Amino acid sequence: MSRRVVVAGGGYAGLAAARLLLKRGCEVTVVNPHGYMTYQPLLPETAAATVHAGHVVVPLRSALPGARVLTGSLVAVDRSARVADVAAPDGTVQRLEYDDLVLALGSVTRAFPVPGLAEHAVGFRTVEEALHLGNRILGRLELAATTADPDARARALTFVFVGGGYAGVEALAELEDMVRRVLPRYDGLSVADARWVMVEAGPRILGQLPDRLARYAAAQLRERGVEIRTATSLTELTEGRAVLSDGTVIATDTVVWTAGVVANPALRSLGLPCDPAGRVVTDEFLRVGDGVWALGDCAAVPDLVGGGLCPPTAQHAVRQAARLSRNLTGRPAPYRHKDAGAVASLGLRKGVAELYGVPLRGLPAWLVHRLYHGSRLPCSKRRLLVNLIWALGARGRDPVAVTAIESPRAALRDAIHAQAAD
Ligand SMILES: Cc1cc2nc3c(=O)[nH]c(=O)nc-3n(C[C@H](O)[C@H](O)[C@H](O)COP(=O)(O)OP(=O)(O)OC[C@H]3O[C@@H](n4cnc5c(N)ncnc54)[C@H](O)[C@@H]3O)c2cc1C
Incomplete structure (x- = not known):
C-alpha cells in the first residue's frame, strides 16, 4: 500500500x-x-499591472493531478x-x-501594535492585496485629476510604504514606475505631484543585501523623488493621516504595511x-x-x-x-543549500542583485530578475504567458482602476434603490 x-x-x-x-x-x-498557490515574488509586478493576476496564481487541482485537494x-x-x-x-x-x-x-505579515493599522493599512502578501493596491493607487489618480479640493488631491497622491525589505521596496518601486508612466494621461497632473515615502525602522533599506547594493537601490529611488526615512517607524494611523516616530504627520489615503513576516x-x-x-x-x-x-x-x-x-x-x-x-x-540525508544570492526589481529595466557574490545593478540585475522568475513559475502555461507578454513589451493588463470590484453588490443595490424611489 x-x-x-x-x-x-x-x-x-x-x-x-x-x-x-x-x-x-x-x-x-x-x-x-484556497484552491491556488500564489507566486509571491511577482506580486509587485501584479500590483503594477506588468503581470496579470491570473498568471501568479496556480490552481492546485490542475497542478497536482492524482492528489486529493481539500479547501x-x-x-x-x-x-x-x-x-x-x-x-x-x-x-x-x-x-x-x-x-x-x-x-x-x-x-x-509581522504586525506591531500601531493604533489604526488594521483599519487603515493594507498588507502585501496575497494576490488580493496586490490587486487592491494597484486599483487603489489608480483610483486615487482618478480622484486627484477630478477633485476641486487641493488637500484631497495631495492626500490622494501621497503613498506611504512602511518596511523597506524586498517586498516593500519592490512594491513601491514597481508602483512608482507605473504611476510615472500613466500620470501624463491625467489632465492637470504631473509626475512631480505624486509623493512616495518609504519608512524603515532600521538604519537602511534592503537590509538583506550587501551595503553597497542597498545604497545603490536607495540612491536610485531618491533620484526618482522617493523620500526614504530610515530609523523611523509608524506610530499611528487615522483616516487620511499617518504619524511617524519623529513626529512627522503625513496626509495620505494609502499606507502599505510591509514590515516583514x-x-x-x-x-x-x-x-x-x-x-x-x-x-x-x-x-x-x-x-x-x-x-x-x-x-x-x-x-x-x-x-x-x-x-x-x-x-x-x-x-x-x-x-x-x-x-x-x-x-x-528513501534514505534521509541532511538539507544543505548555499544561497544563490538575491535579486530585486526596481521597476522596468531597473534592478539590483547579488548572484553567487557578484553584484549587479540596473538593466543586468533586472534581466536576471525577469529570467529567474520567468523560469520559476510552477506552471508551464503561466510561464509561457508571462514570458510572451514580457517579450512583447506589453503589460499583463491595462493600468486602469477597477475599484468597483471591491463592492460588487453596489450596482444592483443602487439600481434597486433608484427604482424604489420612483
Ligand atoms: C511580495 C513578496 C515577494 C517575495 N519575493 C521573493 C523572492 O524574490 N525570492 C524569494 O526567495 N522569496 C521571496 N518571497 C518569500 C517567499 O514567497 C516565501 O519564502 C515562500 O512563499 C515560502 O513558501 P511557503 O510554502 O513556506 O509559504 P507560502 O508560499 O506562504 O505558503 C503557505 C500556504 O499555507 C497556507 N496555510 C496557512 N495556514 C494554513 C492552515 N492552517 N492549514 C492549511 N494551509 C494553511 C497558506 O494559505 C499558503 O497557501 C517573497 C514574499 C513576498 C510576500
Whole structure:
C-alpha cells in the first residue's frame, strides 16, 4: 500500500513537495485554505499591472493531478494516533489519517501594535492585496485629476510604504514606475505631484543585501523623488493621516504595511515544538518527529551551510521540498543549500542583485530578475504567458482602476434603490 501523506499548506513549499511525493508513489492529500498557490515574488509586478493576476496564481487541482485537494485549514494534530483535523470554510471538521504529515503553513505579515493599522493599512502578501493596491493607487489618480479640493488631491497622491525589505521596496518601486508612466494621461497632473515615502525602522533599506547594493537601490529611488526615512517607524494611523516616530504627520489615503513576516500563528495551537519565533523546530533532515515533517517559512531548519537557521525565502522552500520528498520516501540525508544570492526589481529595466557574490545593478540585475522568475513559475502555461507578454513589451493588463470590484453588490443595490424611489 502506498504511503498516505497529508501536506498542510499549498504554497511554494507545499505544492513543490506534493508534486515530488506524487512522483514517488505516495497517496497525497493537500490541505489549503484556497484552491491556488500564489507566486509571491511577482506580486509587485501584479500590483503594477506588468503581470496579470491570473498568471501568479496556480490552481492546485490542475497542478497536482492524482492528489486529493481539500479547501480548508489544518486545525489540530494528534501525533500519537497520526490523525489531522481539517476545518472546511463552513467550519465543519474532518479527520484525516496519515502515515506522514508535512507542515508547509508559511508565514504571515509581522504586525506591531500601531493604533489604526488594521483599519487603515493594507498588507502585501496575497494576490488580493496586490490587486487592491494597484486599483487603489489608480483610483486615487482618478480622484486627484477630478477633485476641486487641493488637500484631497495631495492626500490622494501621497503613498506611504512602511518596511523597506524586498517586498516593500519592490512594491513601491514597481508602483512608482507605473504611476510615472500613466500620470501624463491625467489632465492637470504631473509626475512631480505624486509623493512616495518609504519608512524603515532600521538604519537602511534592503537590509538583506550587501551595503553597497542597498545604497545603490536607495540612491536610485531618491533620484526618482522617493523620500526614504530610515530609523523611523509608524506610530499611528487615522483616516487620511499617518504619524511617524519623529513626529512627522503625513496626509495620505494609502499606507502599505510591509514590515516583514512571522511564522504562521496557527502553528502554536498544534502542540508541536516551536522556537521563540514560533517556527516548528526540525532537525537537519526536516523531521519534527512521529511522522511529522516541516519546511518553508513555517519551519526552523538548521542552515548547515550559512549557520543559524534557513531564512524564510522561496529559494529554500523549493529546495527543502526536494530534500524532504527524498527523505520521506528513501534514505534521509541532511538539507544543505548555499544561497544563490538575491535579486530585486526596481521597476522596468531597473534592478539590483547579488548572484553567487557578484553584484549587479540596473538593466543586468533586472534581466536576471525577469529570467529567474520567468523560469520559476510552477506552471508551464503561466510561464509561457508571462514570458510572451514580457517579450512583447506589453503589460499583463491595462493600468486602469477597477475599484468597483471591491463592492460588487453596489450596482444592483443602487439600481434597486433608484427604482424604489420612483
Ligand atoms: C511580495 C513578496 C515577494 C517575495 N519575493 C521573493 C523572492 O524574490 N525570492 C524569494 O526567495 N522569496 C521571496 N518571497 C518569500 C517567499 O514567497 C516565501 O519564502 C515562500 O512563499 C515560502 O513558501 P511557503 O510554502 O513556506 O509559504 P507560502 O508560499 O506562504 O505558503 C503557505 C500556504 O499555507 C497556507 N496555510 C496557512 N495556514 C494554513 C492552515 N492552517 N492549514 C492549511 N494551509 C494553511 C497558506 O494559505 C499558503 O497557501 C517573497 C514574499 C513576498 C510576500
